[in-house]
Amino acid sequence: MNVERILPTEEAEALIGLAQELADAELAPRASDFEARGEFPREVLRTLGRAGLLGLPYGEKFGGGDQPYEVYLQVLEILASRWLTVAEAVSVHTLACYPVAAFGTEEQKARFLPDAIGGELLGAYCLSEPAGGSDAANLTTKAVRDGEDYVVNGTKAWITHAGVADFYNVFSRTGGPGPKGISCLFADATTPGIVPQKREKTMGLTGSPVAQVAFDDARVPADRLVGAEGIGFTIAMSALDSGRLGIAACAVGLAQAALDYAVEYAQGRQQFGSRIIDFQGLGFMLADMATQISAARALYLSVARLRDAGRPYSVEAAKAKLFATDVAMKVTIDAVQVLGGYGYVHDHPVERYMREAKMLQIVEGTNQIQRLVISRSLAGKP
Incomplete structure (x- = not known):
């Protein structure tokens, strides 16, 4: 499914187009095979780095894309919709570059960031x-x-x-x-x-x-x-605020992939003389999945804009991570249900999407920790 996106610049539109092109050509054809073999796609990360997609939020001085987080996260979402392992790797690598980029000396930045952003270092x-x-x-x-x-x-x-x-x-x-x-x-x-x-x-x-x-x-x-x-703890928590937005974007991409596959399957599957997508019970399920994904996308983008504007966003990042990953879990479970027995076998990717969604509720602070952050803010506690 093509997602309607409002992007801030023509350069951002070009980056989104590049991400879609690379995701279709380099990620989608490899995902199932690499996951089945448990092999890490190191060369794919180098390809993304050489294409300029590993350092999008960082400054041009050290080889970054100098893009707002709003743009970087949408690139991450696109990568996740084709292959979550790669999108998560980009998110983790971006997180790993953050301490030096945000707190390092100029000498450290010049020494380490160009190769990290360029994909030569992971x-x-x-x-x-x-x-x-x-x-x-x-x-x-x-x-x-x-x-x-x-x-x-x-x-x-x-x-x-x-x-x-x-x-x-x-x-x-x-x-x-x-x-x-x-x-x-x-x-x-x-x-x-x-x-x-x-x-x-x-x-x-x-x-x-x-x-x-x-x-x-x-x-x-x-x-x-x-x-x-x-x-160090200040650095770690500051990095995790940004990392949680990365996981939220990954969750939306994964959920979108599950929805797209379920819709395509439901359009082609015939039962009782009709496409199963035309049965109201199933059609309404897909409608709910699509609505939840749109809401999660809107939430993570709104928080990214807060970050880009230099406004406090820690609690909002917790909300985005919590909501988007819970949506991914529900949507992938429902995608398996749409396919019925076929959703439970390895011949279709939705069972893999469901297993992957569970991880997103755990990393970068479990969703219980996100609820703790949010509830403490409501109570007026740091």
Whole structure:
């Protein structure tokens, strides 16, 4: 289905067209095969980087597209509608570039951003820990200053791109307890002592590698500290606000793919002498799916415009992530129902969409955490 989009500039329209072209040519034909084999499409990410789609929200000085978030998120939605693993990889990589782009020194930006934005380097974001879960403020990974290095020890969990990333943003404790004792280090993946563990066997996004990453006396040069010591938690939370919008856009793209497939199937499937789409019970289900997707898209775009205008958007990003991912879960379940028994087999992609949608309700802060953020704001609490 072609989605009507109002874009701010002709350049933005061209980027959307490029994203659609690449998604159709490079993503859609590969998705099912790569997911079945559990293979990460590293070369596809390089292709997107060389096309200028990995650094859309970042400045032109270091190779970025200097585009508003409103445009970047719509590109992400298009990629997700063809292959969620790739869209999630773009979202995670954009998140991984954020600490240096927003808090790094000019030397760090010039040194790291061009290759990251250009797709030659792939990033990962090491915040969660095995015992910490959503309680990131109490992480236990430690980074102790030793001369010109920080010596890092600990374990990070649920790291997307573990084992394939070229760099890791490592949030570690350099001070006392609580959020004010956390700092952010930009570490090369080849650093001795950084050891990705066995890949997790996930129920969806099987092409996306997720694993723990162990740090065993890993020496990270002190000039890789991003920002000052003690502001790591601020960096992490600021990045996650943007990352939640990325996941919301991915959710809308996935839901749109499920709806499009269900509509096409319902138009072609004949029962009792009629197309099943003409039966009111099923037609109304599809109408509800389409309406929910439109609402989710409008919500994430409205929050993106707040971000682009420099307005506070943290709570609104939580709402967008919560609503869009819940919509994706419901829409993909309903798409399976539209196909009936055929929706439950691997011959059709809707069962994969349903498994993938579940992940979106968990990453970048579970939807229970989003409800906590929203309810606290209603209560007047930080």
